[in-house]
Amino acid sequence: MIKKMNxxxxxxxxxxxxxxxxxxLSQTFADRQQSPAWAVFQRRLDDHFPTLFALLVDLYGDRYDxxxxxxxILVMAGESWFARPAELQALDARREAEPNWYQSEKMLGGVYYVDLFAGDLSGLRKKIPYFKELGLTYLHLMPLFKAPEGDSDGGYAVSDYREVAPHLGTMDELADLAAELRQEGISLVLDFVFNHTSDxxxxxxxxxxxxxxxxDYYFLFPDRTMPDAYERTLREIFPDQHPGSFTYR
Structure with missing residues (x-):
């Protein structure tokens, strides 16, 4: 365990x-040591490990494990990098060379609910010519991962980060959409909700x-006493549609 540090x-x-x-880590990926991909991975790890370590130690440094x-985390990052398609690795390199790409005056964003705007992911792909006509380069889709029917916190109470909500489509369709958008110069943006899940x-x-x-992944209480105490000072994100910050069952 690590104490708070100056x-x-x-x-x-x-x-x-x-x-x-x-x-x-080098031993884990010994068969990759001589590859250009390893050199890129290690260079980026050299650059970003201090930030990663500082953030994680602040959150979890008091845990024995x-x-x-x-x-x-480092192993998973390496595995993901080596499995990353060449097309996306090339995009990574371009963005690394221009780190402020998303702040360019040429970036124009749009935000959509898939179901309200196009019905499903298949319907959204048919809207790409329209996005091009608008000049969009940044497409932010509101939560589309699998969530409970009804009380889903607007889609932010995610049940499975590896599955698209069935009424919207499939992960394969999402991957196809992302690829087609990239071909048209449009960056796809999704919300990843890290601070809570659905029950x-x-x-x-x-x-x-x-x-x-x-x-240990959750704040669990035997009754509503402590959650109600928290609720008095916690900011509500959707006070009208989804009041409160805790689920109790």
């Missing part, structure tokens, strides 16, 4: 942690069943 101590512990983790999860998510279901590990 700036000097944090910088020292960042260097130490990286020096210990990098050889382990902090370094295990830190290492697993139908597999982690929540495991917590409800009393699984110790998944209990």
């Amino acid at each position: 700036v000097t101590t944090l910088a020292r512990e960042t260097r130490r942690s990286y020096a210990r983790l990098l050889p382990r 902090f370094f295990y999860h830190l290492e697993q 139908e998510h597999r982690w929540a279901q495991a917590a409800i069943q009393g699984d110790d590990e998944h209990n």
Whole structure:
């Protein structure tokens, strides 16, 4: 476990942690060591590890298994990078060369609910010529992952981050949409909700069943006493449509 650190101590512990983790990561990806992809990955890791470490240690540094999860995050990042299609790796390189691309005066964004605007993802693909006519380069789609029917926090109470809401389409259709938008110079943007899930998510279901590990993923209370105390000062995001910040069952 790691105690809160001042700036000097944090910088020292960042260097130490990286020096210990990098050889382990190199061993995990030993068959990639001589590839250009590994060189790019390590260079980016050199650049971004200090920020990653500082953020994670602030949140989870007091947990006994902090370094295990830190290492697993790095492994998953590597696996995702090596599995990333060449087209997206090339896009990464272009954006790295122009880090403020999203602040360009040439960027023009639009925000849409898939179902309200086009019915489903298939219908949205048919709207791409219209987006081009508008000059859009940035398409933000409101929550489209699987969520409970009815009380879904406007789609932000996600039940599965790896499944599109069935009435909107499939993950394959989403991937096809993203690819076609890229070909037309339009960046697809989705919300990733990290601070809560629906009570139908597999982690929540495991917590409800009393699984110790998944209990730690949530704030769980035996009754409404503590949630109601929190509610008095927590800002409501959708006070009219979805009041409150806690689900109680």
